[in-house]
Amino acid sequence: MATQDELKQAAARAAAHKVQSGMVVGLGTGSTAAFAVSALAERMQTEGLKLIGVPTSVRTAEQARSLGIPLATLEEQPHLDMAIDGADEIEIGSLNLIKGAGGALLREKLVEASAAELIIIADASKKVTQLGTRFALPVEVVRFGWKATFARVEALGCTPVLRLDEKGDPYLTDEQHYILDCQFGPMADPAKLADQLKGTVGVVEHGLFIGMAKEAIIALQDGIETLVPTP
Numbered sequence: 001m002a003t004q005d006e007l008k009q010a011a012a013r014a015a016a017h018k019v020q021s022g023m024v025v026g027l028g029t030g031s032t033a034a035f036a037v038s039a040l041a042e043r044m045q046t047e048g049l050k051l052i053g054v055p056t057s058v059r060t061a062e063q064a065r066s067l068g069i070p071l072a073t074l075e076e077q078p079h080l081d082m083a084i085d086g087a088d089e090i091e092i093g094s095l096n097l098i099k100g101a102g103g104a105l106l107r108e109k110l111v112e113a114s115a116a117e118l119i120i121i122a123d124a125s126k127k128v129t130q131l132g133t134r135f136a137l138p139v140e141v142v143r144f145g146w147k148a149t150f151a152r153v154e155a156l157g158c159t160p161v162l163r164l165d166e167k168g169d170p171y172l173t174d175e176q177h178y179i180l181d182c183q184f185g186p187m188a189d190p191a192k193l194a195d196q197l198k199g200t201v202g203v204v205e206h207g208l209f210i211g212m213a214k215e216a217i218i219a220l221q222d223g224i225e226t227l228v229p230t231p
């Protein structure tokens, strides 16, 4: 029986094989995306694949650089051919997502909104019938007046928790913001919630990725399953 890491790697490899030479590729963040970065570097070495990566976090930039993947910023490469990333929850049918457990949601959304195709990679544990079932929704907020923002977000119907780092200090994102992990429970209308959060003063971004994923590559014990959004 394959381990969870082996499944993540299988999905990552399948996505990396979709990349063609000359592409500009958004490089996601997290344990699954890290396997995709490694798989791309391997293809560069073994097949001479050429690509430019646009990383979605400092962490991913460091990994890609260490593997010799040429990188560009979003300012330098504002139009990406593809982005490959993991997710915390993938809603079967819509392919709407919850992302941000790793804290990279803001840069991920910026990079992935600029990609012609967003490919999500995961093991089967990430599939849900309704978003909000397994994970709290990460909401990135500016530090200034964060308690007032906390109260506004709470009033939308959730229990927010300020994310802390391993030292017990507030976790800081790459853009130096805080994250509130918001337990909304199963979401009947995630698109409406996304709009409400975007309209909340102090909220910079949230981890709902609505209508963005073109495909989800899910690694199962008996092979790869490819999901596309149903109309």
Ligand SMILES: O=C[C@H](O)[C@H](O)[C@H](O)COP(=O)(O)O
Pocket: 028, 029, 030, 031, 032, 033, 085, 086, 087, 088, 098, 099, 100, 101, 102, 103, 104, 105, 108
């Ligand atoms: O901020 C982190 C990202 O949204 C990750 O892509 C997401 O948390 C999935 O991470 P993992 O592949 O480690 O489960």
